[in-house]
Amino acid sequence: MYKLRCISCGKIYEPSRDLYTCPHCGERMGTLEIIYDYEKINVKKSDFYPEGDISQFSKILPINDYAVQLKVGGTPLYKFKNILGIKELLIKYDGTNPTASYKDRATAIAVSKAYEFDYDTIYCASTGNAASSLAGLTAPTKLNTYIFVPASAPIAKIAQLYVYGAHVIQIDGTYDEAFDISMEVGKRLNWYSRNSAINPYLLEGKKTGALEVIIQNNFEPPDVVFVGVGDGTVISSIFKGFFDFYNLGLIKKIPKIIGIQAKNADAIIRTFEKGKPYIPTDITSTTIADSISVGKPRDVIKACKYVEKSGGTFLRVSDEEILKAISELARFSGVFGEPAGAASYAGLKKAIELDLVGKDEKICIFVTGNGLKDIKSVEKLIKPTKVKPYLDDVLSFINEVKS
């Protein structure tokens, strides 16, 4: 039903238990794409429905059996008019997934593959969302779960892992060190890897967010899509989702995709700006948007190639712009995103400033994680005024805040 193809050399592989990346091009340059014979896939618009979980896409997912019980996907798409002068703004909000982020889409596929390949243990290295997602979705399964986290990850994200009963390995080092040692241990102990980009199937899970945008918008693709970018898998997956539906004849065009990175976590933009052939440029990243704070992005090649193919680009936003975006977004839409999730909205504002989008264009922003994931970053919005419980005190306080 599907094969795997190296993003760099184009060599095609049959799926196999231990194949993660192209042996010729290596882990970084040789991430694999899942390719389908679209002629042989028989799907029509009426096969899909707006609120369904991602198992509804089984025909265009690289799995035999879908093995997850918790409801992944079917998250809301909201439509707003006249925001920032834009006629129609769509918000795809993934904070309602089981562990409150977009990552559940990838994990659902990883869990299904782990069963299919007969692994008893699964692991990942993650700054947070992939980790809590893996811990949460494997909790009701028989899989053993190990999570490698940099010890600096936000408490709220680490606490979840223990609640779900995963084995947590807090690495005294950076995310990149946690990632590298996880790969080494995984290989040694024959565990299944849910590491983003390395595992080619994850992206196929993530693409379902794009498929849902199409279905939930009556098969009308938006003109431009904005999404925050860390290691490059989510943005690549969004292109892939549109690409699949385009090749299956379900949509007539692929939206432009604009990737948003934090100013001091802009490794993929640096690669993109240098132009082809794309060569990874690693940096030391720092941003409040921890879910996209990646210095050594693993899916950089796909991200650059796919964004280019879509006719899109990348933009940088500052941490201040991201923080402001969180509350602006919440105030007009009621959608409370985590910093990495609201980065897409900050990017949209930037794109308008730079005249990159027309006001008549239909825009969609992806808000990939729930604001409750990282409440620390918005605590500074709290004003610490206390009011005595007496009518006069309260009335005069109200007059103050009104004016």
Next chain:
Amino acid sequence: MYKLRCISCGKIYEPSRDLYTCPHCGERMGTLEIIYDYEKINVKKSDFYPEGDISQFSKILPINDYAVQLKVGGTPLYKFKNILGIKELLIKYDGTNPTASYKDRATAIAVSKAYEFDYDTIYCASTGNAASSLAGLTAPTKLNTYIFVPASAPIAKIAQLYVYGAHVIQIDGTYDEAFDISMEVGKRLNWYSRNSAINPYLLEGKKTGALEVIIQNNFEPPDVVFVGVGDGTVISSIFKGFFDFYNLGLIKKIPKIIGIQAKNADAIIRTFEKGKPYIPTDITSTTIADSISVGKPRDVIKACKYVEKSGGTFLRVSDEEILKAISELARFSGVFGEPAGAASYAGLKKAIELDLVGKDEKICIFVTGNGLKDIKSVEKLIKPTKVKPYLDDVLSFINEVKS
């Protein structure tokens, strides 16, 4: 289409803008029920679908127009077999609502009524979930929003309010003081009250959780239902939902309802245990489950009468039992509930100990809030071990945690 009836004296009222509670029986004894002429309501099973938002219930809701855009309701119902020896355990998980708690169901109706009654400002007093719900769901509307919170409420819950742009009045006092002063201010300034129990329409929003359980379980009511209890509105609403569907001929029986309170926040149980006529017994409450930490429950009369009618009862659980329930629940189901949400599972365990439920009975527990709402309470589960990023260190750490 509907009338209001006093829970104590039975007097019937026509709906009107300023009518909250029975003028004869007062705010505490005189909470109002919404009553329908079931003969005149024409609904059938096929009118409803599992993933729909609560607007699908418009025919049995006391509103003219549903005025909320964010997706409220349609939250998942999960089914597990052989948990605690129970054949079939259903989990209704409301952590995926827009602001991650059950309260969004009530707020959706409050917002709709505020528009209908032509108010420009809406307010509530809340320990947290009702507040963030009101702030979130009114954010995309033209309503002004004021929230009275006790200054001691968890930071994560207060931060959300500011993010959504609500006016927050942090009362230097208890929840009960915040409640009383909010009522005084609301009356003085002609604001619409979203205070639980006082506003009779909220319960009708909350009942939709019970309606969904029925629909999502193919119109088979469970035998026994467990839910955490604070001011008594949620548990009353669950009875009301079953009661409505029973009277409309859509189910053949009403489940027994068992309410769970924290040991030191057991005001409703005290009233229930003293027997009829039910008289409120107020206490000073303390529990980690802040959403059900209520010393002066406003819906105590309804809660006692409805639970009795259902053939159910109330049980106490300790804070330790609640904490343990959070991770036990997460570990078998992947559902991470806030303390008040996991109280239902702690209560189920207690009921099994006491032989109150049979293993062949179909049980449903309501998990009313997302664990991310109160991460503080589970932070003590984190083990602070750090491991150096070297293969030998990690392998020996793994051997330790395995054994």
